[in-house]
Amino acid sequence: MRMSKLHVPTLKExxxxxxxxxxxxxLRAGMIRxxxxxxxxxxPLGYRSLRKVEQIVREEMDASGAQEVFLPMVQPAELWRExxxxxxxxxxxxxxxxxxxxxxxxxxxxEEVITDLVRRDVRSYRDLPLNLYQIQTKFRDEIRxxxxxxxxxxxxxxxxxxxxxxxxxxxxxxxxxRDAYERIFKRCGLQFRAxxxxxxxxxxxxxxxxxxxxxTGEDIVVSCDSCDYAANLEKAEIKPCSPTEKTTGSExxxxxxxxMKTIEEVSQFLGVTPSQLIxxxxxxxxxxxxxxxxxxxxxxxxxxxxxxxxxxxIELADERLINEITGGPMGFSGPVxxxxxxxxxxxxxRGMESAVVGANEKDFxxxxxxxxxxxxxxxxxxxxxxxxxxxxxxxxxxxxxxxxIEVGHIFKLGTKYSESMNATFLDPDGKExxxxxxxxxxxxxxxxxxxxxxxxxxxxxxFPPPLAPFSVMITTVGAKSDEIDAAAQSIYEKLWQSxxxxxxxxxxxxxxxxxxxxxxxxxxxxxxxxxxxxAEGKVELRSRRKKETVLVEIEKxxxxxxEMIENWDA
RNA sequence: CGGGGUGUAGCGCAGCCUGGUUAGCGCGCGUGCCUUGGGAGCACGAGGUCGCCAGUUCGAAUCUGGCCACCCCGACCA
Numbered sequence: 001m002r003m004s005k006l007h008v009p010t011l012k013e014x015x016x017x018x019x020x021x022x023x024x025x026x027l028r029a030g031m032i033r034x035x036x037x038x039x040x041x042x043x044p045l046g047y048r049s050l051r052k053v054e055q056i057v058r059e060e061m062d063a064s065g066a067q068e069v070f071l072p073m074v075q076p077a078e079l080w081r082e083x084x085x086x087x088x089x090x091x092x093x094x095x096x097x098x099x100x101x102x103x104x105x106x107x108x109x110x111e112e113v114i115t116d117l118v119r120r121d122v123r124s125y126r127d128l129p130l131n132l133y134q135i136q137t138k139f140r141d142e143i144r145x146x147x148x149x150x151x152x153x154x155x156x157x158x159x160x161x162x163x164x165x166x167x168x169x170x171x172x173x174x175x176x177x178r179d180a181y182e183r184i185f186k187r188c189g190l191q192f193r194a195x196x197x198x199x200x201x202x203x204x205x206x207x208x209x210x211x212x213x214x215x216t217g218e219d220i221v222v223s224c225d226s227c228d229y230a231a232n233l234e235k236a237e238i239k240p241c242s243p244t245e246k247t248t249g250s251e252x253x254x255x256x257x258x259x260m261k262t263i264e265e266v267s268q269f270l271g272v273t274p275s276q277l278i279x280x281x282x283x284x285x286x287x288x289x290x291x292x293x294x295x296x297x298x299x300x301x302x303x304x305x306x307x308x309x310x311x312x313x314i315e316l317a318d319e320r321l322i323n324e325i326t327g328g329p330m331g332f333s334g335p336v337x338x339x340x341x342x343x344x345x346x347x348x349x350r351g352m353e354s355a356v357v358g359a360n361e362k363d364f365x366x367x368x369x370x371x372x373x374x375x376x377x378x379x380x381x382x383x384x385x386x387x388x389x390x391x392x393x394x395x396x397x398x399x400x401x402x403x404x405i406e407v408g409h410i411f412k413l414g415t416k417y418s419e420s421m422n423a424t425f426l427d428p429d430g431k432e433x434x435x436x437x438x439x440x441x442x443x444x445x446x447x448x449x450x451x452x453x454x455x456x457x458x459x460x461x462x463f464p465p466p467l468a469p470f471s472v473m474i475t476t477v478g479a480k481s482d483e484i485d486a487a488a489q490s491i492y493e494k495l496w497q498s499x500x501x502x503x504x505x506x507x508x509x510x511x512x513x514x515x516x517x518x519x520x521x522x523x524x525x526x527x528x529x530x531x532x533x534x535a536e537g538k539v540e541l542r543s544r545r546k547k548e549t550v551l552v553e554i555e556k557x558x559x560x561x562x563e564m565i566e567n568w569d570a
Numbered sequence: 571c572g573g574g575g576u577g578u579a580g581c582g583c584a585g586c587c588u589g590g591u592u593a594g595c596g597c598g599c600g601u602g603c604c605u606u607g608g609g610a611g612c613a614c615g616a617g618g619u620c621g622c623c624a625g626u627u628c629g630a631a632u633c634u635g636g637c638c639a640c641c642c643c644g645a646c647c648a
Contacts, residue, residue, distance in 0.1 A: 009580090011580095011581060011582095011597095011598090012581080012582090012597060012598080012609065013581060013582050013596095013597070013598095014581095014582080015581070015582085016576085016581085016582070016583090016641080017576085017640060017641050017642095018641090019641075019642070034640090036639085036640090037639085037640070037641090090646085092646070092647080108647095109648090138648080140646090140647070140648090142646070142647075143571080143644095143645070143646055143647095144642095144643095144644085144645090144646085146641085146642080151646095151647075151648090155648070156648095157648055158648090159648085209648095210648095218647095315645080406647080406648065407648070408648070409647090409648060441648050442648065443647095443648030444648085445648085446648055447648090475607095477606070477607050478606060478607075479605085479606055480606085508606090509606085509609090510605075510606050510607085510608085510609080510610065511606065511607045511608065512606090512607075512608035512609050512610080513608085513609050513610095514607095514608090514609095515607080515608050515609085516608065516609045517609085519608090528607080530607065531607095532607095540607095
């Protein structure tokens with residue numbers, strides 16, 4: 001392809017409404033353009049990258065025995081009512097009516113459709129296992145789309161669904177997908193990590209997320225510095241600390257803490273550390289109000305509480321509810337004498353001998369409160385988020401934090417959908433049995449964005465070669481010259497014949513413009529043809545990643561390009 | 571939805587507070603000359619419902635009200 005013909009509207013300046021790096025660079029590099037909030041058009045370069053990811057995904061899915069299908073995007077409400085998600089999914093499901101007033105939605109995911117498809121035609125254990133996947137546009141009416149392709153409303157996703165006759169089969173299917181995902185993201189040239197994850201509203205018994213490690217990631221990855229334990233912060237387990245047997249030995253005392261509401265204010269005012277305080281959080285849930293007790297320096301993990309209570313909704317109580325339950329204002333809540341509310345306490349509370357708590361009265365706290373005897377707790381559990389330096393739940397190591405972008409998520413669904421939608425088969429004994437399902441997603445468009453988040457510099461994108469829209473950019477420099485043009489044309493043809501997607505910058509531009517554009521759009525290898533080197537039968541080769549320029553003989557140029565790409569990470 | 575912010579040429583912005591006649595600047599775009607190793611230079615030129623609607627006023631990009639769109643922070647997720 002020739003640059004003079006390719007539609008690559010690069011921008012010199014950053015678009016004002018793009019904040020994150022991948023969004024900025026994709027706009028500047030002429031890869032995407034926004035149509036409306038969270039909805040993007042792919043220009044030639046962007047679409048080429050997207051298709052590179054798709055192709056890798058497709059090859060590895062096929063190799064793992066999954067079969068590609070293509071499911072409808074418009075889906076009838078009846079299916080969603082059957083699974084129970086028409087009401088549960090909320091406003092993220094874009095709903096509308098057709099001309100006959102029939103209710104429909106745009107598919108945000110395809111469990112309903114695939115389950116319906118399979119239950120119609122699969123009747124026997126002989127037809128199982130089955131794994132079907134598709135690469136398709138999804139629509140989720142996100143509350144707040146942002147960050148360009150990182151969280152669009154319309155996005156490209158690969159979703160696979162496995163159906164098995166037995167529990168063992170379902171677990172094997174899960175592991176096969178796990179391996180396939182490892183290969184996919186490795187082939188994409190990304191630094192990533194598979195982490196344990198909460199299974200969220202899709203449900204199911206266990207799941208892993210595939211995180212591309214990048215500072216701009218929205219998720220926090222917790223990992224052990226000595227074993228291979230890794231989990232999403234929302235899931236990361238905390239090793240319970242050993243309970244103390246000691247009490248304060250004295251009665252609690254009430255002290256005045258005028259206008260001291262926050263942990264910092266109270267601890268500073270009383271001259272104690274935040275870890276000597278207990279914070280009492282009142283939560284409103286669909287299972288009734290709950291008080292959660294945490295050590296002052298710990299943070300609530302609402303997902304853990306939500307899972308513990310099997311609640312579907314949970315939020316911090318407002319001033320009014322707090323007052324109703326504790327009798328005191330916000331900022332002075334404490335567990336002593338609290339009643340009419342479930343009291344949950346984090347394990348760490350048991351390790352405290354003496355604590356400062358709110359007195360449930362404006363401007364007062366209690367000191368010298370003994371958690372062992374000072375108040376009643378309905379249940380102890382793991383309710384806080386991990387902190388860097390916490391002990392690993394699996395070994396003696398310590399936990400460290402990093403940021404990640406979730407590009408893949410695999411779930412073992414079990415019979416959640418086969419049960420609600422009655423997807424059954426006859427087992428060898430002729431008995432009607434529920435299929436056991438798994439589902440496996442990859443954010444294909446997000447993967448392109450994540451690759452850019454992870455690989456860029458001040459000059460632009462540094463594409464890992466497998467995802468680059470083109471592998472090589474041939475740049476001619478200097479005044480127009482027949483010799484240079486001929487050499488460029490010759491190498492251009494050879495590179496294509498050798499299987500390299502090659503761009504030839506034949507524009508009548510000054511070299512600076514060509515170099516800037518090549519850097520911006522992140523082409524891995526730049527091959528520059530200039531008068532001086534050409535006279536000696538040589539061309540220049542430059543790695544976008546290492547930024548070193550080497551001179552090679554024209555005859556060896558193709559091999560040198562190949563070597564540079566093959567040793568990309570070296 | 572709650573909080574914060576922005577809407578003026580394809581992009582980035584100034585002008586608005588303190589209303590005034592042809593609405594500016596840089597980049598980009600077109601034509602010509604010139605130039606060709608890191609976003610050159612000169613000349614000429616095209617391009618604007620000042621987000622939309624209503625109001626105030628002799629007069630509105632500018633003041634007032636309503637609406638819309640987009641961005642950022644929170645709850646959601648590939």
